Amino acid sequence: xxxxxxxxxxxxxxxxxxxxxxxxxxxxxxxxxxxxxxxxxxxxxxxxxxxxxxxxxxxxxxxxxxxxxxxxxxxxxxxxxxxxxxxxxxxxxxxxxxxxxxxxxxxxxxxxxxxxxxxxxxxxxxxxxxxxxxxxxxxxxxxxxxxxxxxxxxxxxxxxxxxxxxxxxxxxxxxxxxxxxxxxxxxxxxxxxxxxxxxxxxxxxxxxxxxxxxxxxxxxxxxxxxxxxxxxxxxxxxxxxxxxxxxxxxxxxxxxxxxxxxxxxxxxxxxxxxxxxxxxxxxxxxxxxxxxxxxxxxxxxxxxxxxxxxxx
Amino acid sequence: xxxxxxxxxxxxxxxxxxxxxxxxxxxxxxxxxxxxxxxxxxxxxxxxxxxxxxxxxxxxxxxxxxxxxxxxxxxxxxxxxxxxxxxxxxxxxxxxxxxxxxxxxxxxxxxxxxxxxxxxxxxxxxxxxxxxxxxxxxxxxxxxxxxxxxxxxxxxxxxxxxxxxxxxxxxxxxxxxxxxxxxxxxxxxxxxxxxxxxxxxxxxxxxxxxxxxxxxxxxxxxxxxxxxxxxxxxxxxxxxxxxxxxxxxxxxxxxxxxxxxxxxxxxxxxxxxxxxxxxxxxxxxxxxxx
Numbered sequence: 024x025x026x027x028x029x030x031x032x033x034x035x036x037x038x039x040x041x042x043x044x045x046x047x048x049x050x051x052x053x054x055x056x057x058x059x060x061x062x063x064x065x066x067x068x069x070x071x072x073x074x075x076x077x078x079x080x081x082x083x084x085x086x087x088x089x090x091x092x093x094x095x096x097x098x099x100x101x102x103x104x105x106x107x108x109x110x111x112x113x114x115x116x117x118x119x120x121x122x123x124x125x126x127x128x129x130x131x132x133x134x135x136x137x138x139x140x141x142x143x144x145x146x147x148x149x150x151x152x153x154x155x156x157x158x159x160x161x162x163x164x165x166x167x168x169x170x171x172x173x174x175x176x177x178x179x180x181x182x183x184x185x186x187x188x189x190x191x192x193x194x195x196x197x198x199x200x201x202x203x204x205x206x207x208x209x210x211x212x213x214x215x216x217x218x219x220x221x222x223x224x225x226x227x228x229x230x231x232x233x234x235x236x237x238x239x240x241x242x243x244x245x246x247x248x249x250x251x252x253x254x255x256x257x258x259x260x261x262x263x264x265x266x267x268x269x270x271x272x273x274x275x276x277x278x279x280x281x282x283x284x285x286x287x288x289x290x291x292x293x294x295x296x297x298x299x300x301x302x303x304x305x306x307x308x309x310x311x312x313x314x315x316x317x318x319x320x321x322x323x324x325x326x327x328x329x330x331x332x333x334x335x
Numbered sequence: 336x337x338x339x340x341x342x343x344x345x346x347x348x349x350x351x352x353x354x355x356x357x358x359x360x361x362x363x364x365x366x367x368x369x370x371x372x373x374x375x376x377x378x379x380x381x382x383x384x385x386x387x388x389x390x391x392x393x394x395x396x397x398x399x400x401x402x403x404x405x406x407x408x409x410x411x412x413x414x415x416x417x418x419x420x421x422x423x424x425x426x427x428x429x430x431x432x433x434x435x436x437x438x439x440x441x442x443x444x445x446x447x448x449x450x451x452x453x454x455x456x457x458x459x460x461x462x463x464x465x466x467x468x469x470x471x472x473x474x475x476x477x478x479x480x481x482x483x484x485x486x487x488x489x490x491x492x493x494x495x496x497x498x499x500x501x502x503x504x505x506x507x508x509x510x511x512x513x514x515x516x517x518x519x520x521x522x523x524x525x526x527x528x529x530x531x532x533x534x535x536x537x538x539x540x541x542x543x544x545x546x547x548x549x550x551x552x553x554x555x556x557x558x559x560x561x562x563x564x565x566x567x568x569x570x571x572x573x574x575x576x577x578x579x580x581x582x583x584x585x586x587x588x589x590x591x592x593x594x595x596x597x598x599x600x601x602x603x604x605x606x607x608x609x610x611x612x613x614x615x616x617x618x619x620x621x622x623x624x625x
Contacts, residue, residue, distance in 0.1 A: 039515050042515070042517055043515055043516060043517050046516070046517040046520070047428075047432055047516075047517075049424060050424045050425070050427045050428035050431075050432055051428050051432065052424070053420070053421045053422075053423075053424030053425040053427075053428060054424070054425040054428035054429060054433070054442050055442070056421055056425065056487065057425060057442055057445040057446045057449060057487060057488070057491070058441055058442060058445045060445070060449060060484045060487070061445040061448050061449060063460070063464065064452065064456065064457075064460045064484075067460050067463050067464055068456070068459070068460065071459075071463055121359075122359045122362060123359075125355055125356045125358075125359035125360070126356075126359045126360045126362070126363060128356055129356045129357065129359065129360035130360070133353065133356055134360065138360070141364060142360045142361075142363060142364055144609075144613075145363050145364045145366075145367040146363050147609065148367055148605070148606070148609055149363060149366065149367055149370075151541055151545065151605045151608070151609055152370065152545070152602070152605060153544070153545030153546075153547065153579050153582075153601055153605070154545065154547060154548075155545075155547050155579045155582045155583050155586070155598075155601075156370070156374065156582070156598050156601060156602070158583070158586065159374075159582065159586050159591075159594055159595070159598055160370060160373065160374070162586060163377075163591065164373070200366065203363060207363070231346070231349050232349070233348075233349040233352050233353060234349070237352070254451075257451055257453075260453070261452075261453020261454070261455065261456070262453070263453070263454070263455040263548040264547040264548050264551075264579075264583060267583075268586060268587060287453065287455050287548070290455055290459065291455065291548065291551065294459075294462075294551075294552055295551075295552075306459065309455070309456060309459045312453070312455070312456065313452075313456055316451060316452060316453060316456070317448075319451065320447070320448050320451045323447075323451070324444060324447070
């Protein structure tokens with residue numbers, strides 16, 4: 024009986040069309056899960072992040088500089104936390120992007136094949152290393168070095184609070200390293216996508232290889248490189264576990280040798296024991312981070328769209 | 336540019352820039368060698384048979400990560416059991432059924448958005464939604480469901496890329512012979528796209544193994560082995576910290592030898608996964624998507 028069915032192409036048409044419909048329905052449902060997930064994440068971040076804004080006050084939270092959530096008279100100012108994330112991310116990008124871009128130039132343009140075959144897998148592996156391992160190494164290698172530097176720099180200072188090396192600068196270096204693979208990979212494909220004719224034209228006009236790369240190829244790959252930078256910003260601002268212990272444990276103004284809290288590390292460090300309003304404010308911090316990320320995502324879609332149009 | 340190309344000055348700046356390029360490229364390689372070398376030197380001493388096969392006991396004063404290894408496996412398996420079919424289904428819809436329009440744009444935009452959301456946000460959402468609202472608490476299930484959303488874009492995009500490489504003649508051939516669409520997808524498309532799907536799944540495993548922020552407040556930090564029998568099932572509803580979580584907790588407690596021991600185990604897994612994806616990509620020659 025089983026065999027007979029496969030012989031007829033019209034035998035079970037009704038049965039088949041039911042299976043067809045079910046299959047299509049299930050696939051459509053699967054595709055909707057992405058939309059559902061983003062909508063529910065947005066809704067839950069807003070629901071949980073806004074109550075504190077009303078109970079404590081928007082100005083007190085967003086513009087307050089004193090973070091004493093567990094004091095007898097608690098205060099919940101997160102301005103320094105926000106500023107730390109902005110300053111930390113900016114510095115990490117300023118440090119990481121030049122190195123990443125030059126590495127991308129190396130891989131796409133100047134590298135001998137044999138060397139590229141070493142650098143490329145190394146970059147891929149760096150991307151795969153878990154963030155806690157970066158954190159562990161930052162804590163064990165970077166912080167002691169920073170502490171030595173700190174002792175030397177602030178030897179005579181009477182106001183400086185010593186951090187043991189867990190400061191903004193350590194976190195920035197860890198973040199800069201962590202965004203490297205993203206910046207390198209995306210910039211490399213952007214540089215590779217530049218038409219060879221542009222390069223040959225420039226070389227034929229007598230420009231040197233380096234002049235061609237920096238005056239012709241990189242400007243032509245601009246939108247891809249901007250995408251790389253924006254993705255790097257997103258990666259840096261969202262990183263939590265690698266810098267939680269490296270960046271110190273108190274909320275301070277984001278100065279290089281201060282112990283600081285980022286948006287992400289404030290949540291990681293305090294969510295475990297927070298309750299009541301304190302917990303609500305931590306969710307507000309999460310909401311602020313979420314807003315930053317959505318701005319980055321939306322501007323990214325804008326850049327990609329513009330890039331597409333330019334290519335057409 | 337006023338400088339002529341014959342001007343010696345320009346050549347010097349070229350050389351300087353070239354040196355900078357080589358230094359930058361060398362940085363990544365030295366960094367990687369440094370990281371692997373440092374972790375192995377510091378950690379290999381803590382890795383031995385009892386470290387891998389027992390759980391930490393304060394009574395016997397021994398340290399072991401067997402419970403964390405089992406938890407990691409639980410989370411990988413449960414996450415993939417949910418995320419793989421959903422991701423593949425979503426890719427099939429986008430590639431084979433959907434007509435270009437607002438809906439497809441919305442799905443693609445949200446998939447992109449999901450891959451851009453930092454894991455700590457997934458962690459907060461998972462804690463509130465799966466943990467509190469659905470009532471799963473701190474458990475392996477809560478952690479797995481959270482990670483499912485996180486790795487979904489990875490599987491969807493890899494499957495989509497793989498489906499795109501299947502020639503249209505395969506589709507029209509199958510349909511022309513009287514196969515229904517579902518039959519065609521099942522017997523022609525999915526087998527042809529399998530290497531891409533497998534690559535996506537392995538990349539997802541890599542992401543899960545390295546994840547920590549999304550798990551800290553969802554799967555919790557339990558480190559015990561499941562009890563035999565029904566214990567293997569009920570474990571799903573109990574808290575379970577993965578290797579990365581245990582690494583973080585050990586580091587926070589300044590138990591650095593344990594932390595480096597776990598780091599060695601994690602690095603070996605990451606290296607293995609990397610070589611596996613490389614091998615598959617070479618074998619099937621699929622263009623890999625990141």
